[in-house]
Amino acid sequence: DTEVTQTPKHLVMGMTNKKSLKCEQHMGHRAMYWYKQKAKKPPELMFVYSYEKLSINESVPSRFSPECPNSSLLNLHLHALQPEDSALYLCASSQGEVLRIIDGYTFGSGTRLTVV
Amino acid sequence: SQELEQSPQSLIVQEGKNLTINCTSSKTLYGLYWYKQKYGEGLIFLMMLQKGGEEKSHEKITAKLDEKKQQSSLHITASQPSHAGIYLCGADFPNSGGSNYKLTFGKGTLLTVNP
Numbered sequence: 001d002t003e004v005t006q007t008p009k010h011l012v013m014g015m016t017n018k019k020s021l022k023c024e025q026h027m028g029h030r031a032m033y034w035y036k037q038k039a040k041k042p043p044e045l046m047f048v049y050s051y052e053k054l055s056i057n058e059s060v061p062s063r064f065s066p067e068c069p070n071s072s073l074l075n076l077h078l079h080a081l082q083p084e085d086s087a088l089y090l091c092a093s094s095q096g097e098v099l100r101i102i103d104g105y106t107f108g109s110g111t112r113l114t115v116v
Numbered sequence: 117s118q119e120l121e122q123s124p125q126s127l128i129v130q131e132g133k134n135l136t137i138n139c140t141s142s143k144t145l146y147g148l149y150w151y152k153q154k155y156g157e158g159l160i161f162l163m164m165l166q167k168g169g170e171e172k173s174h175e176k177i178t179a180k181l182d183e184k185k186q187q188s189s190l191h192i193t194a195s196q197p198s199h200a201g202i203y204l205c206g207a208d209f210p211n212s213g214g215s216n217y218k219l220t221f222g223k224g225t226l227l228t229v230n231p
Contacts, residue, residue: 004158006158018159033219041223042204042221042223043159043204043220043221044150044225045218045220048218056190056218058218081189090158090159092219099170101120103164104149104163104164105149105161105206105219106156106161107151107159107160108158109157109158110156110158112156
């Protein structure tokens with residue numbers, strides 16, 4: 001299995017809703033990432049987990065809450081989002097940590113989130 | 117300031133033509149990655165370059181990293197409509213706190229290949 005699987009593919013939520021995005025990989029990668037991508041912009045890093053511990057939080061608002069229950073699973077919990085949070089959310093994983101990346105970062109196909 | 121500059125921003129070529137996309141940094145690159153993305157979809161990993169002067173090829177796509185490790189180029193030979201998409205270069209740079217490194221992308225190059 002050489003994939004990063006993200007669910008759901010599409011999500012529409014209201015500003016008072018609570019929802020979660022899920023990311024799963026079975027490649028034995030120990031680093032996992034959440035990226036946010038707005039239309040016609042490159043992906044921007046949100047969070048990095050290394051060995052199931054949060055190692056980078058790029059000053060992301062607390063309405064986004066990441067969780068790494070085990071080495072294969074990464075969640076992003078969403079609460080009280082704003083319409084401007086609508087974007088493509090991408091999950092990635094890597095074997096090895098930064099500057100010691102072995103085979104590049106593997107990205108999932110993303111969750112298209114719309115906040116109404 | 118943008119740490120990775122990509123050029124051109126967009127490119128339209130006729131099928132069968134060759135093309136080159138460039139990615140430049142003012143800092144030494146520890147790892148340079150090339151990805152392809154269809155609009156609204158995930159990123160497809162193309163190649164990773166780490167050593168100065170390194171060159172890798174996959175099918176009709178060749179990527180090079182210069183000796184100084186500050187510039188990379190992606191070259192497509194005999195382009196096909198299937199090559200169309202957004203090409204992103206990425207590299208590991210220190211994060212805002214300077215305590216760690218993160219994968220940062222250039223703004224991307226939109227490639228259109230006309231049949």
